[in-house]
Each structure stands twice: as C-alpha cells, then as structure tokens.
C-alpha cells in the first residue's frame with residue numbers, strides 16, 4: 001500500500017486532465033493504495049520569487065503566505081507523487097509549475113517521496129508534443145534519485161469530453177492498479 005498524491009494541473013472542470021487523473025485514481029484505489037487528488041483549481045499559489053529567504057531563516061519556512069502552506073503537509077507524506085497536466089506551449093501548466101518551483105526550499109528534505117508518475121494531455125496529434133516535458137521530467141527523476149512509475153500520454157484531446165471513451169483511460173487505470 002502506497003500513499004499516492006495526484007496533482008491535477010488544469011483549471012478546467014471535468015477537463016481531459018481531470019478525467020485521466022480520475023481513471024488513474026480508480027486504478028490506484030482498486031490496487032488498495034491510499035490516494036489523494038488535489039487540483040490547482042482549489043489553491044492560490046503564487047510563483048517562487050527566488051528570494052532564498054527560506055535558506056537563511058532559522059525555521060527554514062517560505063516567506064510567502066499563501067495556500068502552499070496547505071499543500072506542503074500533503075506533499076510531505078506522499079510515497080508517490082503523480083503530476084497530471086495539460087500541455088501548455090510544450091510545457092506543463094504555469095499553476096502546476098508554481099507549486100513545483102515552491103519546493104525550492106529546505107523543507108523539501110522532509111518529503112518521503114520515492115517515485116513520480118506523469119499524466120499528460122494535449123490537443124496536438126503528434127506524440128512529440130510531450131518531448132520537452134518528458135525531458136524535464138527525466139532530469140528531475142535523475143537529480144532527485146526518484147523512480148518512474150510510468151507515463152500516460154493522451155494526445156489529440158482538446159475540448160472538454162474529448163478524452164471520454166478513449167483506450168488511454170484504461171492505460172491510466174492500469175498504471176494505478178499496478179502500484180502497491
């Protein structure tokens with residue numbers, strides 16, 4: 001049983017990212033894991049300013065007082081973190097990137113995470129639309145010595161509902177179900 005945190009990086013309600021993440025969640029629950037799903041929609045996170053005050057302060061806390069204070073305890077307890085994002089100009093969404101950037105602080109050493117997973121959706125119909133994100137993801141895995149549980153990449157989905165009924169949803173389910 002793993003404690004899994006899925007972070008959904010789209011603001012769009014019932015959007016393709018949310019649907020893909022929810023299939024993964026179902027699989028992971030059926031595999032008897034403890035799953036928490038959070039969405040960028042429910043948190044106001046401002047970008048890291050790079051002030052590095054967290055490195056100098058005695059308590060090592062970030063000086064920005066926003067919803068990151070609510071997210072950090074959830075992040076800290078996860079064994080596996082799954083990033084779910086729409087492709088925005090070949091990158092992940094800015095809101096999701098803001099959460100990741102805010103982990104540039106000493107408190108991240110308290111995180112238990114050992115593995116990452118990646119769920120992506122894009123309107124384009126060529127698989128190379130994910131290349132830039134995959135490269136960044138692999139660099140992060142290496143840098144932090146994390147294992148990859150796998151990637152589920154859904155292309156050719158643009159409008160809300162486009163992903164419904166696609167076989168890629170079962171891939172997301174199976175990826176979740178395989179985890180223990």
Ligand SMILES: Cc1cc2nc3c(=O)[nH]c(=O)nc-3n(C[C@H](O)[C@H](O)[C@H](O)COP(=O)(O)O)c2cc1C
Nearest residue numbers: 010012015016017086087088089090122123124158
């Ligand atoms: C700001 C923005 C930038 C986008 N950039 C890309 C892109 O570079 N490549 C692509 O294939 N789709 C791009 N899209 C389309 C989304 O990735 C696609 O519609 C996705 O299904 C949205 O996911 P959601 O329904 O979870 O919000 C972009 C959409 C937005 C709003």
